[in-house]
Amino acid sequence: MKTFDELFAELSEKARTRPADSGTVAALDAGVHAQGKKLLEEAGEVWLAAEHESDDAVALEVSQLLYRAQVILLGRGIGLDQVYKHL
Numbered sequence: 557m558k559t560f561d562e563l564f565a566e567l568s569e570k571a572r573t574r575p576a577d578s579g580t581v582a583a584l585d586a587g588v589h590a591q592g593k594k595l596l597e598e599a600g601e602v603w604l605a606a607e608h609e610s611d612d613a614v615a616l617e618v619s620q621l622l623y624r625a626q627v628i629l630l631g632r633g634i635g636l637d638q639v640y641k642h643l
C-alpha cells in the first residue's frame with residue numbers, strides 16, 4: 557500500500573531514471589494528448605463504477621484516475637506543493 561505522495565515520489569524517480577519496463581516512462585513519452593485521453597478514460601470509469609459497481613471497484617478506478625493525474629503533473633513538471641496550495 558502507498559500514499560498519494562509516495563506514488564508521486566516513485567513516479568518522479570521513474571521519470572528521472574527512465575527504466576525500460578516502466579509504463580510511466582512510456583506514458584510520459586506518449587505526450588500530453590495521450591495522457592489526457594487516459595485521464596478522461598479513467599474519469600469515465602470512475603463515474604460508471606460509482607453508478608453500477610462495488611465500493612472496491614470504485615476505489616480501484618479512483619486509484620487509476622489519481623495515477624493518471626500524477627502523470628499529467630509529471631509531464632508538465634508540476635510538483636505536488638503547487639497543487640496543494642490550491643486545496
Ligand SMILES: N=c1c2ncn([C@@H]3O[C@H](COP(=O)(O)OP(=O)(O)OP(=O)(O)O)[C@@H](O)[C@H]3O)c2ncn1[C@@H]1O[C@H](COP(=O)(O)O)[C@@H](O)[C@H]1O
Nearest residue numbers: 563566567570577578579580581594597619620621623624
Ligand atoms: N498506480 C499505477 C497505475 N494505475 C493505473 N496504471 C496503468 O493504467 C492501466 C489501467 O488502465 P486501463 O484501464 O486503461 O487498462 P488498459 O487499457 O488495459 O492498460 P494500458 O493498455 O493502457 O496499459 C494499468 O494497466 C497501468 O498500465 C498504473 N500504472 C502504474 N501504477 C503504479 O505506478 C508505479 C510505477 O509503475 P511503472 O512506471 O509501470 O513502473 C507502480 O508503483 C504502479 O503500481
